[in-house]
Amino acid sequence: GAVVSQHPSWVICKSGTSVKIECRSLDFQATTMFWYRQFPKQSLMLMATSNEGSKATYEQGVEKDKFLINHASLTLSTLTVTSAHPEDSSFYICSARLAGVGKNIQYFGAGTRLSVL
Amino acid sequence: QKEVEQNSGPLSVPEGAIASLNCTYSDRGSQSFFWYRQYSGKSPELIMFIYSNGDKEDGRFTAQLNKASQYVSLLIRDSQPSDSATYLCGGGAQKLVFGQGTRLTINP
Numbered sequence: 001g002a003v004v005s006q007h008p009s010w011v012i013c014k015s016g017t018s019v020k021i022e023c024r025s026l027d028f029q030a031t032t033m034f035w036y037r038q039f040p041k042q043s044l045m046l047m048a049t050s051n052e053g054s055k056a057t058y059e060q061g062v063e064k065d066k067f068l069i070n071h072a073s074l075t076l077s078t079l080t081v082t083s084a085h086p087e088d089s090s091f092y093i094c095s096a097r098l099a100g101v102g103k104n105i106q107y108f109g110a111g112t113r114l115s116v117l
Numbered sequence: 118q119k120e121v122e123q124n125s126g127p128l129s130v131p132e133g134a135i136a137s138l139n140c141t142y143s144d145r146g147s148q149s150f151f152w153y154r155q156y157s158g159k160s161p162e163l164i165m166f167i168y169s170n171g172d173k174e175d176g177r178f179t180a181q182l183n184k185a186s187q188y189v190s191l192l193i194r195d196s197q198p199s200d201s202a203t204y205l206c207g208g209g210a211q212k213l214v215f216g217q218g219t220r221l222t223i224n225p
Contacts, residue, residue: 006160034212043205043217044161093160095213104149106213111160 002028004096006109013084014117021079021112023094029074030096034106035067038091050077084116120144123206123216132225136193140206140216143187150182150189150208154200155218161205165191196223 003026013019023033033050048069049057056069068080077096081088091113095106123140130136142150149168153161167173167180167189179192189208193200201223207213 044215046212046214049212105151105163105166106207107163108153108160 002026002096002098002105002107004094004107004109006094006112008112009110010113010115012115012117015085016083019081019084019114021081021092021094021114023077023079023096023109025075025096025107028096028098030077031074031099032097033071033077034095034097035069035077035079036093036095038093038111044093047079052077081114084114086116089114089116120214121206121208121216123204123219125217125219127220127222129222129224130196132196132198132223134196136196136200136221136223138191138193138204138206138219138221140189140191140208141187142189142208144208144210144214145184145187146210147208148210150180150206151213152178152180152189152191153205153207153215155203155205157203164204193221198223198225 005024007022031052035047036044037047038044046059047062050069050071052071052074058064071077091111093111094109098105121142151166152164154164155161165180167182173180177194181190203218203220205218206216
């Protein structure tokens with residue numbers, strides 16, 4: 001299967017700082033990547049759709065100025081959590097879409113666990 | 118109504134039995150459906166995808182899709198303790214929307 005690398009896997013930061021998370025598709029090109037957030041014992045919540053070469057599409061209720069997404073190449077998307085606060089502590093997971101007729105399979109990165117002190 | 122709904126469980130099945138996981142969806146424009154397995158603290162991993170009506174088998178796993186009833190299911194035969202996880206059903210026309218997940222426990 002396709003491989004998606006996500007880095008870092010775990011980050012602790014102070015309140016008010018910014019954190020950047022990288023998502024790379026290692027063996028395929030992904031024009032579309034997705035960013036999810038998952039709180040304990042809850043399902044994945046889609047935050048935004050990242051499109052290569054264009055602005056990301058954010059889901060309702062997700063602050064685009066707080067969660068900056070950049071998809072500058074076909075293999076890399078980044079999510080920057082700006083001015084992080086304790087309530088932003090969560091498990092952030094990216095996925096990259098492998099496009100195909102009738103399929104559009106998404107492969108997930110290993111996730112980034114963010115703890116804001 | 119949520120776009121994708123699953124019974125959150127927990128579902129408990131004895132080892133060696135068949136585990137049946139169910140999912141319904143509301144968007145008739147959805148073309149493809151996916152089952153992911155997520156172990157605690159880990160990210161989801163793809164188990165199966167299906168986009169045609171009927172059954173699709175892969176080893177111990179069988180996915181079933183009924184577009185008329187807007188229903189997707191996953192059967193796990195000969196359940197093993199290592200199958201204990203949360204199973205996520207995903208579908209959607211342009212972007213994947215996930216159900217809340219079903220927590221499955223296989224009892225030795």
